[in-house]
Amino acid sequence: MKKILSLTIMVSLMLAFAACRDESLNPLPTFLPGVHGFTVFDGIAFNGNLLSRPQPYEQNNAKNFPKAAQNTAKIDLKTRWVSLDNKLTVNKIDIYVRMLESYNDPDGNPKVADLSGNGKGKLISTIATPAANRQWNSFSITPQQIYDAYKTATVKYDKVKAVNVFSNPARPRPTNAWMRPAETATYGAVEADNFIVTWVLYTSDGQVFNTWNPDSICGDPTSVSEANSNCQISFVVK
Known part of the structure; x- marks a missing residue:
C-alpha cells in the first residue's frame, strides 16, 4: 500500500510540474x-571510387572555360536538392555566378574585384521545375551568359575612375574571348578570371534557402551519398 501511495504522489507531483512548465524557458532548441x-560538374568520371573525398566530379576547376571561341563554349553541371526528413519540397532553383577579376593596382599590388558588387553574384539560370528530392537537374553555364550579366560592370583600377571591365583599353577583352586566363607577361602576373557558382532554393511553402552552415553543409566531410551537400563550386579560364 505504501508503494502504491508513493507512486501516486510521485505521479501527481510530475503532472503538477509539467502543468506549470514554461516552454519558453526550455534551453533545448527547436529544429x-x-x-x-x-x-557538381557533369560528365566527370568517378574513377571507380565512390568512397574517398574529394571526388573529381565535385572539385573546383574540374572543368573550365577555354581561352578562345567562348561564344560557343559551355560548362555542363548538375544539381540536386536534398530534404533529409522529406518535410519540404523545392519548387524552384536559382543559379547565381560571381565573377572575380584579378588585376594589379597602380602601385603593382595584386587586387581582386568582385564584379557583382554585392558579394552574391548575378542570376544566370533558373530551374523552374526541379526534379524530386535527391534527383539530378542538369544545366549549363556559358561565357555568353556571364558576359551578358556583367557587361556593364566597372572597376576603379586606378582607385579613382570607374572603367568598364569589358572595354578597358589597358586590358582589352576581344569579342568571343571576353573571359581572361592567367597572365604573366603583358599585364604582369595576374590570375585568371574566377567564377563561383552558388544557388538559392525555394520551397513550396514559401521559404527561401540561400545560406547554410559552413561546417556541416558547405564543408560536408562525409563519404559520397545521396545526402551530400556543398554551397558553391568554382572554375576559371584555362
Missing part, C-alpha cells in the same frame, strides 16, 4: 526542417 543543395 525546423530545411533543405540543402549539391552541385
Whole structure:
C-alpha cells in the first residue's frame, strides 16, 4: 500500500510540474526542417571510387572555360536538392555566378574585384521545375551568359575612375574571348578570371534557402551519398 501511495504522489507531483512548465524557458532548441543543395560538374568520371573525398566530379576547376571561341563554349553541371526528413519540397532553383577579376593596382599590388558588387553574384539560370528530392537537374553555364550579366560592370583600377571591365583599353577583352586566363607577361602576373557558382532554393511553402552552415553543409566531410551537400563550386579560364 505504501508503494502504491508513493507512486501516486510521485505521479501527481510530475503532472503538477509539467502543468506549470514554461516552454519558453526550455534551453533545448527547436529544429525546423530545411533543405540543402549539391552541385557538381557533369560528365566527370568517378574513377571507380565512390568512397574517398574529394571526388573529381565535385572539385573546383574540374572543368573550365577555354581561352578562345567562348561564344560557343559551355560548362555542363548538375544539381540536386536534398530534404533529409522529406518535410519540404523545392519548387524552384536559382543559379547565381560571381565573377572575380584579378588585376594589379597602380602601385603593382595584386587586387581582386568582385564584379557583382554585392558579394552574391548575378542570376544566370533558373530551374523552374526541379526534379524530386535527391534527383539530378542538369544545366549549363556559358561565357555568353556571364558576359551578358556583367557587361556593364566597372572597376576603379586606378582607385579613382570607374572603367568598364569589358572595354578597358589597358586590358582589352576581344569579342568571343571576353573571359581572361592567367597572365604573366603583358599585364604582369595576374590570375585568371574566377567564377563561383552558388544557388538559392525555394520551397513550396514559401521559404527561401540561400545560406547554410559552413561546417556541416558547405564543408560536408562525409563519404559520397545521396545526402551530400556543398554551397558553391568554382572554375576559371584555362
